[in-house]
Amino acid sequence: MESKSSSAAFRAFCSQHGLAATHQRQILFEVVQEMEGHPSPEEIYARVRRRIPSISLATVYKNLHLFVESGIVGEVSLHHGSLRIETNRTAHHHLVCRGCKSITDLDEKSFRLEMEHDHISAAFQVERYSIEVVGLCPACKKE
Amino acid sequence: MESKSSSAAFRAFCSQHGLAATHQRQILFEVVQEMEGHPSPEEIYARVRRRIPSISLATVYKNLHLFVESGIVGEVSLHHGSLRIETNRTAHHHLVCRGCKSITDLDEKSFRLEMEHDHISAAFQVERYSIEVVGLCPACKKE
DNA sequence: TGACAGACGATAATAGTTATCTTCTAATAG
DNA sequence: CTATTAGAAGATAACTATTATCGTCTGTCA
Incomplete structure:
Protein backbone atom coordinates (compact mmCIF):
# COMPACT_ATOMS: atom_id res chain seq x y z
CA MET A 1 0.00 0.00 0.00
CA GLY A 71 19.79 15.14 1.39
CA ILE A 72 16.22 14.00 0.75
CA VAL A 73 15.64 17.38 -0.87
CA GLY A 74 18.04 19.93 -2.29
CA GLU A 75 18.15 23.71 -2.46
CA VAL A 76 18.05 25.42 -5.81
CA SER A 77 20.56 28.10 -4.95
CA LEU A 78 23.20 27.83 -2.29
CA HIS A 79 23.70 31.57 -2.24
CA HIS A 80 20.26 32.97 -1.87
CA GLY A 81 19.69 35.19 1.14
CA SER A 82 21.62 38.15 -0.16
CA LEU A 83 22.23 39.79 -3.48
CA ARG A 84 25.68 39.06 -4.84
CA ILE A 85 27.10 41.15 -7.59
CA GLU A 86 29.08 39.60 -10.39
CA THR A 87 31.79 41.98 -11.52
CA ASN A 88 33.52 39.57 -13.87
CA ARG A 89 31.71 40.13 -17.14
CA THR A 90 33.62 37.55 -19.16
CA ALA A 91 32.06 34.13 -19.67
CA HIS A 92 32.93 31.91 -16.76
CA HIS A 93 31.52 29.37 -14.33
CA HIS A 94 31.36 28.89 -10.58
CA LEU A 95 32.87 26.60 -8.03
CA VAL A 96 30.57 26.72 -5.01
CA CYS A 97 31.29 25.29 -1.56
CA ARG A 98 28.16 23.99 0.10
CA GLY A 99 29.81 24.37 3.48
CA CYS A 100 30.90 28.01 3.61
CA LYS A 101 28.98 29.12 0.49
CA SER A 102 32.14 30.59 -1.03
CA ILE A 103 32.12 31.14 -4.77
CA THR A 104 35.20 30.87 -6.97
CA ASP A 105 35.24 31.73 -10.63
CA LEU A 106 36.22 29.06 -13.11
CA ASP A 107 37.51 29.87 -16.51
CA GLU A 108 35.24 29.14 -19.41
CA LYS A 109 37.94 26.87 -20.78
CA SER A 110 37.49 24.45 -17.87
CA PHE A 111 34.61 22.79 -19.66
CA ARG A 112 33.58 21.61 -23.01
CA LEU A 113 29.85 21.84 -23.26
CA GLU A 114 27.63 20.69 -26.06
CA MET A 115 24.04 21.65 -25.76
CA GLU A 116 21.43 19.57 -27.46
CA HIS A 117 19.28 22.51 -28.40
CA ASP A 118 16.38 20.29 -29.37
CA HIS A 119 15.73 19.76 -25.72
CA ILE A 120 15.17 23.43 -25.03
CA SER A 121 12.00 24.97 -26.33
CA ALA A 122 12.72 27.26 -29.25
CA ALA A 123 10.37 29.76 -27.61
CA PHE A 124 12.81 30.23 -24.75
CA GLN A 125 15.36 32.85 -25.69
CA VAL A 126 18.68 31.59 -24.37
CA GLU A 127 21.10 34.35 -23.46
CA ARG A 128 23.84 32.55 -21.59
CA TYR A 129 24.52 29.56 -19.45
CA SER A 130 26.72 28.92 -16.52
CA ILE A 131 27.89 25.81 -14.79
CA GLU A 132 27.87 25.50 -11.03
CA VAL A 133 30.24 22.94 -9.64
CA VAL A 134 29.13 22.17 -6.10
CA GLY A 135 31.13 20.44 -3.40
CA LEU A 136 33.35 21.11 -0.43
CA CYS A 137 36.31 23.44 -0.35
CA PRO A 138 39.52 22.26 1.35
CA ALA A 139 38.72 24.11 4.59
CA CYS A 140 35.19 22.72 4.87
CA LYS A 141 36.29 19.21 3.95
CA LYS A 142 38.33 18.94 7.14
CA GLU A 143 35.28 19.04 9.38
CA MET B 1 44.86 58.89 -17.95
CA GLY B 71 24.18 44.88 -17.71
CA ILE B 72 27.44 46.43 -16.53
CA VAL B 73 27.37 43.97 -13.64
CA GLY B 74 25.49 40.71 -13.19
CA GLU B 75 23.88 38.92 -10.26
CA VAL B 76 25.23 35.60 -9.13
CA SER B 77 21.88 34.03 -8.41
CA LEU B 78 18.64 35.09 -10.03
CA HIS B 79 16.61 33.38 -7.33
CA HIS B 80 18.08 34.61 -4.14
CA GLY B 81 15.65 36.22 -1.74
CA SER B 82 13.88 33.06 -0.78
CA LEU B 83 14.81 29.46 -0.19
CA ARG B 84 13.67 27.20 -3.00
CA ILE B 85 13.43 23.50 -2.40
CA GLU B 86 14.48 21.05 -5.08
CA THR B 87 12.29 17.97 -4.91
CA ASN B 88 13.63 16.39 -8.08
CA ARG B 89 16.55 14.33 -6.82
CA THR B 90 17.65 12.98 -10.19
CA ALA B 91 20.51 14.71 -11.99
CA HIS B 92 19.15 17.58 -14.03
CA HIS B 93 19.76 21.18 -14.97
CA HIS B 94 17.80 24.42 -14.93
CA LEU B 95 16.26 26.77 -17.41
CA VAL B 96 15.90 30.11 -15.64
CA CYS B 97 13.97 33.13 -16.87
CA ARG B 98 15.62 36.36 -15.83
CA GLY B 99 12.31 38.16 -16.24
CA CYS B 100 9.91 36.23 -14.03
CA LYS B 101 12.55 34.13 -12.26
CA SER B 102 10.75 30.92 -13.15
CA ILE B 103 12.76 27.72 -13.07
CA THR B 104 12.18 24.77 -15.35
CA ASP B 105 14.00 21.48 -15.05
CA LEU B 106 16.05 20.23 -17.97
CA ASP B 107 16.90 16.63 -18.42
CA GLU B 108 20.49 15.65 -17.85
CA LYS B 109 20.57 14.37 -21.40
CA SER B 110 20.19 17.89 -22.77
CA PHE B 111 23.90 18.46 -22.47
CA ARG B 112 27.13 16.78 -23.06
CA LEU B 113 29.67 18.12 -20.65
CA GLU B 114 33.35 17.39 -20.45
CA MET B 115 35.14 18.79 -17.51
CA GLU B 116 38.82 19.51 -17.71
CA HIS B 117 39.54 18.46 -14.17
CA ASP B 118 43.00 19.96 -14.25
CA HIS B 119 41.40 23.34 -13.96
CA ILE B 120 39.74 22.54 -10.66
CA SER B 121 41.95 22.25 -7.63
CA ALA B 122 42.25 18.64 -6.55
CA ALA B 123 41.69 19.89 -3.01
CA PHE B 124 38.13 20.86 -3.85
CA GLN B 125 35.87 17.86 -3.42
CA VAL B 126 33.42 17.98 -6.31
CA GLU B 127 30.03 16.45 -5.51
CA ARG B 128 27.89 17.49 -8.42
CA TYR B 129 27.45 20.14 -11.03
CA SER B 130 24.47 21.75 -12.60
CA ILE B 131 24.03 23.94 -15.60
CA GLU B 132 21.88 27.05 -15.49
CA VAL B 133 20.60 28.22 -18.84
CA VAL B 134 19.54 31.82 -18.44
CA GLY B 135 17.35 33.82 -20.76
CA LEU B 136 13.79 34.92 -21.32
CA CYS B 137 10.74 32.68 -21.28
CA PRO B 138 8.10 33.13 -24.01
CA ALA B 139 5.86 35.25 -21.78
CA CYS B 140 8.64 37.61 -20.72
CA LYS B 141 10.03 37.90 -24.23
CA LYS B 142 6.87 39.65 -25.41
CA GLU B 143 7.51 42.72 -23.31
C1' DT C 1 3.99 3.73 32.25
C1' DG C 2 7.25 7.66 33.43
C1' DA C 3 11.09 10.68 32.60
C1' DC C 4 13.20 13.27 29.54
C1' DA C 5 15.20 14.78 25.13
C1' DG C 6 13.62 16.73 21.60
C1' DA C 7 9.64 18.76 18.90
C1' DC C 8 5.99 21.96 18.50
C1' DG C 9 3.65 26.57 18.47
C1' DA C 10 3.63 31.36 19.31
C1' DT C 11 5.96 35.11 18.73
C1' DA C 12 9.98 38.29 19.29
C1' DA C 13 14.08 39.37 16.99
C1' DT C 14 17.12 39.90 13.12
C1' DA C 15 18.88 40.61 8.34
C1' DG C 16 18.24 42.10 3.92
C1' DT C 17 15.78 44.95 1.07
C1' DT C 18 12.43 48.33 -0.49
C1' DA C 19 9.35 52.35 -0.04
C1' DT C 20 8.46 56.97 1.36
C1' DC C 21 9.25 61.54 1.90
C1' DT C 22 11.99 65.60 2.14
C1' DT C 23 15.93 68.02 0.61
C1' DC C 24 19.35 68.70 -2.78
C1' DT C 25 21.66 68.87 -7.32
C1' DA C 26 22.71 67.92 -12.37
C1' DA C 27 20.83 68.99 -16.75
C1' DT C 28 19.17 72.30 -19.86
C1' DA C 29 16.49 76.15 -21.65
C1' DG C 30 16.68 80.73 -21.89
C1' DC D 1 25.34 82.26 -16.34
C1' DT D 2 21.26 81.65 -13.77
C1' DA D 3 16.45 79.65 -12.99
C1' DT D 4 13.72 75.69 -13.41
C1' DT D 5 12.82 71.12 -12.61
C1' DA D 6 13.18 66.05 -13.01
C1' DG D 7 15.56 62.99 -10.95
C1' DA D 8 18.92 61.68 -7.09
C1' DA D 9 20.40 61.41 -2.44
C1' DG D 10 19.72 60.77 2.54
C1' DA D 11 17.11 59.40 6.53
C1' DT D 12 14.35 56.27 8.08
C1' DA D 13 10.00 53.59 8.29
C1' DA D 14 8.17 49.49 6.53
C1' DC D 15 8.33 44.92 4.75
C1' DT D 16 9.74 40.09 3.83
C1' DA D 17 12.18 36.10 4.81
C1' DT D 18 14.28 33.70 8.27
C1' DT D 19 15.93 32.48 12.88
C1' DA D 20 15.89 32.42 17.89
C1' DT D 21 13.57 32.01 22.22
C1' DC D 22 10.80 29.94 25.40
C1' DG D 23 7.03 27.61 27.51
C1' DT D 24 4.36 23.44 26.61
C1' DC D 25 3.71 19.01 24.74
C1' DT D 26 4.84 14.27 22.96
C1' DG D 27 7.58 10.32 21.07
C1' DT D 28 11.01 7.26 22.77
C1' DC D 29 12.99 4.04 25.56
C1' DA D 30 14.22 2.27 30.04
Whole structure:
Protein backbone atom coordinates (compact mmCIF):
# COMPACT_ATOMS: atom_id res chain seq x y z
CA MET A 1 0.00 0.00 0.00
CA GLU A 2 1.02 3.52 -0.81
CA SER A 3 0.61 4.90 2.68
CA LYS A 4 2.26 1.88 4.25
CA SER A 5 5.43 2.17 2.22
CA SER A 6 5.55 5.93 2.54
CA SER A 7 5.21 5.58 6.29
CA ALA A 8 7.95 2.95 6.34
CA ALA A 9 10.26 5.25 4.37
CA PHE A 10 9.53 8.03 6.82
CA ARG A 11 10.29 5.85 9.83
CA ALA A 12 13.49 4.65 8.26
CA PHE A 13 14.49 8.24 7.53
CA CYS A 14 13.85 9.30 11.13
CA SER A 15 15.74 6.47 12.74
CA GLN A 16 18.66 6.93 10.35
CA HIS A 17 18.95 10.54 11.40
CA GLY A 18 18.04 10.15 15.05
CA LEU A 19 14.83 12.14 14.70
CA ALA A 20 11.49 11.62 16.40
CA ALA A 21 8.77 10.40 14.05
CA THR A 22 6.21 13.08 14.73
CA HIS A 23 2.99 13.63 12.87
CA GLN A 24 3.98 17.11 11.65
CA ARG A 25 7.29 15.85 10.37
CA GLN A 26 5.63 12.99 8.56
CA ILE A 27 3.12 15.19 6.75
CA LEU A 28 5.93 17.56 5.77
CA PHE A 29 7.96 14.63 4.53
CA GLU A 30 5.09 13.47 2.35
CA VAL A 31 4.10 16.89 1.07
CA VAL A 32 7.63 17.87 0.13
CA GLN A 33 8.07 14.71 -1.87
CA GLU A 34 4.82 15.02 -3.75
CA MET A 35 5.35 18.67 -4.70
CA GLU A 36 6.87 19.34 -8.08
CA GLY A 37 9.03 22.19 -9.21
CA HIS A 38 10.87 24.44 -6.79
CA PRO A 39 8.57 25.37 -3.95
CA SER A 40 9.33 28.05 -1.38
CA PRO A 41 8.86 27.53 2.35
CA GLU A 42 5.65 29.54 2.18
CA GLU A 43 4.21 27.34 -0.55
CA ILE A 44 5.06 24.25 1.42
CA TYR A 45 3.57 25.80 4.53
CA ALA A 46 0.34 26.57 2.68
CA ARG A 47 0.09 23.03 1.44
CA VAL A 48 0.85 21.39 4.76
CA ARG A 49 -1.74 23.56 6.46
CA ARG A 50 -4.43 21.90 4.41
CA ARG A 51 -3.65 18.76 6.39
CA ILE A 52 -2.53 20.30 9.71
CA PRO A 53 -4.12 23.74 10.00
CA SER A 54 -2.39 24.44 13.30
CA ILE A 55 1.17 23.82 12.12
CA SER A 56 3.66 26.63 12.69
CA LEU A 57 5.77 28.17 9.98
CA ALA A 58 8.79 27.74 12.26
CA THR A 59 8.21 24.00 12.25
CA VAL A 60 8.19 24.04 8.47
CA TYR A 61 11.52 25.88 8.36
CA LYS A 62 13.14 23.67 10.98
CA ASN A 63 12.15 20.52 9.18
CA LEU A 64 13.09 21.81 5.76
CA HIS A 65 16.59 22.42 7.07
CA LEU A 66 16.74 18.89 8.38
CA PHE A 67 15.53 17.54 5.05
CA VAL A 68 18.11 19.55 3.14
CA GLU A 69 20.92 18.47 5.47
CA SER A 70 19.92 14.86 5.15
CA GLY A 71 19.79 15.14 1.39
CA ILE A 72 16.22 14.00 0.75
CA VAL A 73 15.64 17.38 -0.87
CA GLY A 74 18.04 19.93 -2.29
CA GLU A 75 18.15 23.71 -2.46
CA VAL A 76 18.05 25.42 -5.81
CA SER A 77 20.56 28.10 -4.95
CA LEU A 78 23.20 27.83 -2.29
CA HIS A 79 23.70 31.57 -2.24
CA HIS A 80 20.26 32.97 -1.87
CA GLY A 81 19.69 35.19 1.14
CA SER A 82 21.62 38.15 -0.16
CA LEU A 83 22.23 39.79 -3.48
CA ARG A 84 25.68 39.06 -4.84
CA ILE A 85 27.10 41.15 -7.59
CA GLU A 86 29.08 39.60 -10.39
CA THR A 87 31.79 41.98 -11.52
CA ASN A 88 33.52 39.57 -13.87
CA ARG A 89 31.71 40.13 -17.14
CA THR A 90 33.62 37.55 -19.16
CA ALA A 91 32.06 34.13 -19.67
CA HIS A 92 32.93 31.91 -16.76
CA HIS A 93 31.52 29.37 -14.33
CA HIS A 94 31.36 28.89 -10.58
CA LEU A 95 32.87 26.60 -8.03
CA VAL A 96 30.57 26.72 -5.01
CA CYS A 97 31.29 25.29 -1.56
CA ARG A 98 28.16 23.99 0.10
CA GLY A 99 29.81 24.37 3.48
CA CYS A 100 30.90 28.01 3.61
CA LYS A 101 28.98 29.12 0.49
CA SER A 102 32.14 30.59 -1.03
CA ILE A 103 32.12 31.14 -4.77
CA THR A 104 35.20 30.87 -6.97
CA ASP A 105 35.24 31.73 -10.63
CA LEU A 106 36.22 29.06 -13.11
CA ASP A 107 37.51 29.87 -16.51
CA GLU A 108 35.24 29.14 -19.41
CA LYS A 109 37.94 26.87 -20.78
CA SER A 110 37.49 24.45 -17.87
CA PHE A 111 34.61 22.79 -19.66
CA ARG A 112 33.58 21.61 -23.01
CA LEU A 113 29.85 21.84 -23.26
CA GLU A 114 27.63 20.69 -26.06
CA MET A 115 24.04 21.65 -25.76
CA GLU A 116 21.43 19.57 -27.46
CA HIS A 117 19.28 22.51 -28.40
CA ASP A 118 16.38 20.29 -29.37
CA HIS A 119 15.73 19.76 -25.72
CA ILE A 120 15.17 23.43 -25.03
CA SER A 121 12.00 24.97 -26.33
CA ALA A 122 12.72 27.26 -29.25
CA ALA A 123 10.37 29.76 -27.61
CA PHE A 124 12.81 30.23 -24.75
CA GLN A 125 15.36 32.85 -25.69
CA VAL A 126 18.68 31.59 -24.37
CA GLU A 127 21.10 34.35 -23.46
CA ARG A 128 23.84 32.55 -21.59
CA TYR A 129 24.52 29.56 -19.45
CA SER A 130 26.72 28.92 -16.52
CA ILE A 131 27.89 25.81 -14.79
CA GLU A 132 27.87 25.50 -11.03
CA VAL A 133 30.24 22.94 -9.64
CA VAL A 134 29.13 22.17 -6.10
CA GLY A 135 31.13 20.44 -3.40
CA LEU A 136 33.35 21.11 -0.43
CA CYS A 137 36.31 23.44 -0.35
CA PRO A 138 39.52 22.26 1.35
CA ALA A 139 38.72 24.11 4.59
CA CYS A 140 35.19 22.72 4.87
CA LYS A 141 36.29 19.21 3.95
CA LYS A 142 38.33 18.94 7.14
CA GLU A 143 35.28 19.04 9.38
CA MET B 1 44.86 58.89 -17.95
CA GLU B 2 43.17 56.30 -15.86
CA SER B 3 40.72 58.66 -14.20
CA LYS B 4 39.98 60.43 -17.47
CA SER B 5 38.95 57.30 -19.32
CA SER B 6 37.04 55.94 -16.36
CA SER B 7 35.17 59.19 -16.12
CA ALA B 8 34.45 59.15 -19.85
CA ALA B 9 33.08 55.60 -19.60
CA PHE B 10 30.89 56.68 -16.72
CA ARG B 11 29.52 59.65 -18.61
CA ALA B 12 28.83 57.50 -21.64
CA PHE B 13 27.03 55.01 -19.44
CA CYS B 14 24.86 57.70 -17.89
CA SER B 15 23.84 59.34 -21.11
CA GLN B 16 23.10 55.97 -22.72
CA HIS B 17 20.70 55.18 -19.92
CA GLY B 18 19.32 58.64 -19.33
CA LEU B 19 20.82 58.93 -15.88
CA ALA B 20 22.28 61.95 -14.14
CA ALA B 21 26.04 61.74 -13.69
CA THR B 22 26.19 62.28 -9.96
CA HIS B 23 29.21 61.98 -7.76
CA GLN B 24 27.78 59.11 -5.70
CA ARG B 25 26.87 57.19 -8.82
CA GLN B 26 30.31 57.68 -10.26
CA ILE B 27 32.11 56.42 -7.18
CA LEU B 28 29.79 53.40 -7.07
CA PHE B 29 30.44 52.79 -10.73
CA GLU B 30 34.17 52.80 -10.14
CA VAL B 31 34.13 50.78 -6.94
CA VAL B 32 31.90 48.07 -8.36
CA GLN B 33 34.19 47.62 -11.32
CA GLU B 34 37.35 47.43 -9.31
CA MET B 35 36.00 44.90 -6.80
CA GLU B 36 36.73 41.25 -7.47
CA GLY B 37 34.71 38.21 -6.59
CA HIS B 38 31.05 38.38 -5.71
CA PRO B 39 30.48 41.26 -3.33
CA SER B 40 27.25 41.83 -1.43
CA PRO B 41 25.56 45.23 -1.23
CA GLU B 42 26.93 45.64 2.30
CA GLU B 43 30.49 45.03 1.14
CA ILE B 44 30.09 47.53 -1.64
CA TYR B 45 28.54 49.99 0.78
CA ALA B 46 31.51 49.61 3.15
CA ARG B 47 33.94 50.23 0.36
CA VAL B 48 32.16 53.23 -1.07
CA ARG B 49 31.95 54.80 2.36
CA ARG B 50 35.69 55.04 2.45
CA ARG B 51 35.35 57.61 -0.32
CA ILE B 52 31.94 59.08 0.54
CA PRO B 53 31.36 58.55 4.26
CA SER B 54 27.91 60.14 4.12
CA ILE B 55 26.48 57.88 1.39
CA SER B 56 23.24 56.09 2.18
CA LEU B 57 22.76 52.35 1.87
CA ALA B 58 19.57 53.03 -0.07
CA THR B 59 21.59 54.85 -2.70
CA VAL B 60 23.85 51.82 -3.01
CA TYR B 61 20.87 49.52 -3.55
CA LYS B 62 19.17 51.81 -6.03
CA ASN B 63 22.29 52.16 -8.13
CA LEU B 64 23.15 48.48 -7.98
CA HIS B 65 19.75 47.73 -9.46
CA LEU B 66 20.39 50.19 -12.24
CA PHE B 67 23.79 48.65 -12.90
CA VAL B 68 22.33 45.15 -13.03
CA GLU B 69 19.53 46.23 -15.36
CA SER B 70 21.94 47.94 -17.66
CA GLY B 71 24.18 44.88 -17.71
CA ILE B 72 27.44 46.43 -16.53
CA VAL B 73 27.37 43.97 -13.64
CA GLY B 74 25.49 40.71 -13.19
CA GLU B 75 23.88 38.92 -10.26
CA VAL B 76 25.23 35.60 -9.13
CA SER B 77 21.88 34.03 -8.41
CA LEU B 78 18.64 35.09 -10.03
CA HIS B 79 16.61 33.38 -7.33
CA HIS B 80 18.08 34.61 -4.14
CA GLY B 81 15.65 36.22 -1.74
CA SER B 82 13.88 33.06 -0.78
CA LEU B 83 14.81 29.46 -0.19
CA ARG B 84 13.67 27.20 -3.00
CA ILE B 85 13.43 23.50 -2.40
CA GLU B 86 14.48 21.05 -5.08
CA THR B 87 12.29 17.97 -4.91
CA ASN B 88 13.63 16.39 -8.08
CA ARG B 89 16.55 14.33 -6.82
CA THR B 90 17.65 12.98 -10.19
CA ALA B 91 20.51 14.71 -11.99
CA HIS B 92 19.15 17.58 -14.03
CA HIS B 93 19.76 21.18 -14.97
CA HIS B 94 17.80 24.42 -14.93
CA LEU B 95 16.26 26.77 -17.41
CA VAL B 96 15.90 30.11 -15.64
CA CYS B 97 13.97 33.13 -16.87
CA ARG B 98 15.62 36.36 -15.83
CA GLY B 99 12.31 38.16 -16.24
CA CYS B 100 9.91 36.23 -14.03
CA LYS B 101 12.55 34.13 -12.26
CA SER B 102 10.75 30.92 -13.15
CA ILE B 103 12.76 27.72 -13.07
CA THR B 104 12.18 24.77 -15.35
CA ASP B 105 14.00 21.48 -15.05
CA LEU B 106 16.05 20.23 -17.97
CA ASP B 107 16.90 16.63 -18.42
CA GLU B 108 20.49 15.65 -17.85
CA LYS B 109 20.57 14.37 -21.40
CA SER B 110 20.19 17.89 -22.77
CA PHE B 111 23.90 18.46 -22.47
CA ARG B 112 27.13 16.78 -23.06
CA LEU B 113 29.67 18.12 -20.65
CA GLU B 114 33.35 17.39 -20.45
CA MET B 115 35.14 18.79 -17.51
CA GLU B 116 38.82 19.51 -17.71
CA HIS B 117 39.54 18.46 -14.17
CA ASP B 118 43.00 19.96 -14.25
CA HIS B 119 41.40 23.34 -13.96
CA ILE B 120 39.74 22.54 -10.66
CA SER B 121 41.95 22.25 -7.63
CA ALA B 122 42.25 18.64 -6.55
CA ALA B 123 41.69 19.89 -3.01
CA PHE B 124 38.13 20.86 -3.85
CA GLN B 125 35.87 17.86 -3.42
CA VAL B 126 33.42 17.98 -6.31
CA GLU B 127 30.03 16.45 -5.51
CA ARG B 128 27.89 17.49 -8.42
CA TYR B 129 27.45 20.14 -11.03
CA SER B 130 24.47 21.75 -12.60
CA ILE B 131 24.03 23.94 -15.60
CA GLU B 132 21.88 27.05 -15.49
CA VAL B 133 20.60 28.22 -18.84
CA VAL B 134 19.54 31.82 -18.44
CA GLY B 135 17.35 33.82 -20.76
CA LEU B 136 13.79 34.92 -21.32
CA CYS B 137 10.74 32.68 -21.28
CA PRO B 138 8.10 33.13 -24.01
CA ALA B 139 5.86 35.25 -21.78
CA CYS B 140 8.64 37.61 -20.72
CA LYS B 141 10.03 37.90 -24.23
CA LYS B 142 6.87 39.65 -25.41
CA GLU B 143 7.51 42.72 -23.31
C1' DT C 1 3.99 3.73 32.25
C1' DG C 2 7.25 7.66 33.43
C1' DA C 3 11.09 10.68 32.60
C1' DC C 4 13.20 13.27 29.54
C1' DA C 5 15.20 14.78 25.13
C1' DG C 6 13.62 16.73 21.60
C1' DA C 7 9.64 18.76 18.90
C1' DC C 8 5.99 21.96 18.50
C1' DG C 9 3.65 26.57 18.47
C1' DA C 10 3.63 31.36 19.31
C1' DT C 11 5.96 35.11 18.73
C1' DA C 12 9.98 38.29 19.29
C1' DA C 13 14.08 39.37 16.99
C1' DT C 14 17.12 39.90 13.12
C1' DA C 15 18.88 40.61 8.34
C1' DG C 16 18.24 42.10 3.92
C1' DT C 17 15.78 44.95 1.07
C1' DT C 18 12.43 48.33 -0.49
C1' DA C 19 9.35 52.35 -0.04
C1' DT C 20 8.46 56.97 1.36
C1' DC C 21 9.25 61.54 1.90
C1' DT C 22 11.99 65.60 2.14
C1' DT C 23 15.93 68.02 0.61
C1' DC C 24 19.35 68.70 -2.78
C1' DT C 25 21.66 68.87 -7.32
C1' DA C 26 22.71 67.92 -12.37
C1' DA C 27 20.83 68.99 -16.75
C1' DT C 28 19.17 72.30 -19.86
C1' DA C 29 16.49 76.15 -21.65
C1' DG C 30 16.68 80.73 -21.89
C1' DC D 1 25.34 82.26 -16.34
C1' DT D 2 21.26 81.65 -13.77
C1' DA D 3 16.45 79.65 -12.99
C1' DT D 4 13.72 75.69 -13.41
C1' DT D 5 12.82 71.12 -12.61
C1' DA D 6 13.18 66.05 -13.01
C1' DG D 7 15.56 62.99 -10.95
C1' DA D 8 18.92 61.68 -7.09
C1' DA D 9 20.40 61.41 -2.44
C1' DG D 10 19.72 60.77 2.54
C1' DA D 11 17.11 59.40 6.53
C1' DT D 12 14.35 56.27 8.08
C1' DA D 13 10.00 53.59 8.29
C1' DA D 14 8.17 49.49 6.53
C1' DC D 15 8.33 44.92 4.75
C1' DT D 16 9.74 40.09 3.83
C1' DA D 17 12.18 36.10 4.81
C1' DT D 18 14.28 33.70 8.27
C1' DT D 19 15.93 32.48 12.88
C1' DA D 20 15.89 32.42 17.89
C1' DT D 21 13.57 32.01 22.22
C1' DC D 22 10.80 29.94 25.40
C1' DG D 23 7.03 27.61 27.51
C1' DT D 24 4.36 23.44 26.61
C1' DC D 25 3.71 19.01 24.74
C1' DT D 26 4.84 14.27 22.96
C1' DG D 27 7.58 10.32 21.07
C1' DT D 28 11.01 7.26 22.77
C1' DC D 29 12.99 4.04 25.56
C1' DA D 30 14.22 2.27 30.04
